[in-house]
Amino acid sequence: MNVQAEWIAVDWGTSRLRAFAMAGDRVLANATSEQGMSKLNKAEFEPALLALTRDWLVGGTTDVIACGMVGARQGWVEAPYRAVPTPALAEKIIPVPDTDAQLRVHVVPGLKQVKPADVMRGEETQVAGFLSRHPNWDGVLCLPGTHTKWVHVSADEVVSFRTFMTGELFALLSEQSVLQHSVGDGWDDAAFRAGLDLSLSRPQTLAAELFAIRASDLLEATPAALARARLSGLLIGAELAASRPYWLGQQITVIGETALSNLYAEALKAQGCFTSVADCQDMTLAGLIAARNLLGN
Template structure:
C-alpha cells in the first residue's frame, strides 16, 4: 500500500476470506491499488471498518465517499450479511446492501451473492466476476467457467445468470496434494502435460473409478517410481476430468468461455479441447474490478 494521497470518486473492494484488495477509482478506471491480509477469516464484525480504513485512509478526503464491496464481506460472518439473490438474475443489478459505518466519510455497499434452489448452490464474489465478464461480452449466450478453489459453471443468457453449478475441484486438489498420503508422491510444482491429458480422458470415460485412481498414484510411485511431475499431472487430470464428467450438460454443445488465472485457465482449456470444445479464454484478474465498476455505474444511473 502506498501512503501517498490519491484522488478517488469511489472505491472498489474485493474482500475475500484471506485477503482484502481495494482500488481508488475515477469513473471506471483504477488510479491506485492496495492490498492487505485482513481477510474475512481474520476479523470479527467490529474489525471490518478499521481494517478498511487502514487500507484506504490515503484516499479519503473530508467528504463521504462510496465504497462498493463484494466477496465474503457479505457473508453471515462478514461485515453485514448481504442475502443471496435467486437465479435467474442480472449480476450488475443485484441491489447492494449498506454496511453500518462509524466513520462519516464512508458509504459502504456490499454486493449480494447468487443462489439456486434446485440443485442447491450458492456463489459469493463470482457474481461480480461475471458482471465484469459481461461488461466485455454483453451479447454472450453460453456457459462461463470460473475455475478456482470452488469452480463455477454459469449458464448465461440475455446478461442473466440462468443457472450454475459448483465443483470443489481446486480445494480437493490442494487437500490431496498437501495433506493426504499423496503429498509424498506429488511434491513440487511441475506437472506433466501428457499425464494430465491421459488422466482427463480416463476419468471422463470411467468417473466411478476416481477414488481408486487417486490411490494408484501412491502405489505407482512406491512400486514403479512414478515421478512427481507425472503424478501431479495425473492428480490434476483425474480431478478436472471428474469435474467435466459432472458438468457435461453445461459444456456439451455450448459456447464456452473460461475466465481464470492463466495457468489454471490453460489446464481447463486443454481438457475441454480434448472433448472437442474450443473455449474462449479470459484472464480473470481484471474482472472483479470491472464488475464492481459495472455495479457502481448501475447505482449511479438509478440514483
C-alpha cells in the same frame, strides 16, 4: 505520488482483502492485505479497510463497492443471496450501516439456486463484469478455483450454476493425504492429459485411481511432477464429466488465474467446445464498476 480516489472498489474474500483506488473506470492504485473475512469480526472490517485506503481519501464521503465473502453472514453485513434466474447484479446493492463518515460502503449480494442447492459470493461480480464487456452474450462461464463455478448465462441473466470442490480437493489430497508423499512441485503435460482423459471417459474410476498414484510411486518411484499433474488431470476430468450438461455444444469462456484457465480451456477445446479465456481480476473490477454505475451517481 498522491492518489485521490473518486471511489474505491473492493474484492474481499475469505483469506484476502484487495482494494482499488478508482477514477471513473480507471484504476489509480491498488493495495492488498491478508485481512480476509475469516480473520475478522464485525467491528474489525472498517478499520481493516481504512488501514488500506486512508491515503486515497480526499475528505467528504467516499463510495466503496465491495464483493465477496464480506457479504456473508459472518462478514461485515449480510447481503442475502438472490435466487436464480436473475441478472448477475441486483439493482440495489446492500449498504453497510453505521460506517465512519469517511466511507459509504455497499456490498454486492451473492446468488443462490434452490435445486440443485448451490450458492456463490464474488463470482456473480465476475459474471457481471464479463457481461458488461460482452453485452447480449449467451453461453457458459467456467470460473475455476478452490470452488469452481459453472454458470449458464442467457438473455443477460444467470439461468443456473453448479459448484465443484476441485481446487479444494486437489489441495487436500496433495498436501494432507497419503498422496503428499508422492505429489511434489512441477508439471507434466502428458500425465495431466492421461489423467484427464481417463476420468472424463470413465469417471467412476476416479476413486480407484487416486491411491494408484501412491502405489505407482512406491513401486516405480514416479517423479513428483508427474504425480501432481496426474492428480490434477484426474480431478479436473471428473469435474468435466459431471459438468458435461453445462459445456456440451456450448460457447465457453473460462474466467480465472491464467495457468489454471488455460488447463480448462485446452481440455474443453479437446472436447470440441468453442472456448476463450478472461482474467478473473479484470472481470472482478469490471463487475464492481458495473455495480457502481447501477448505484447511480
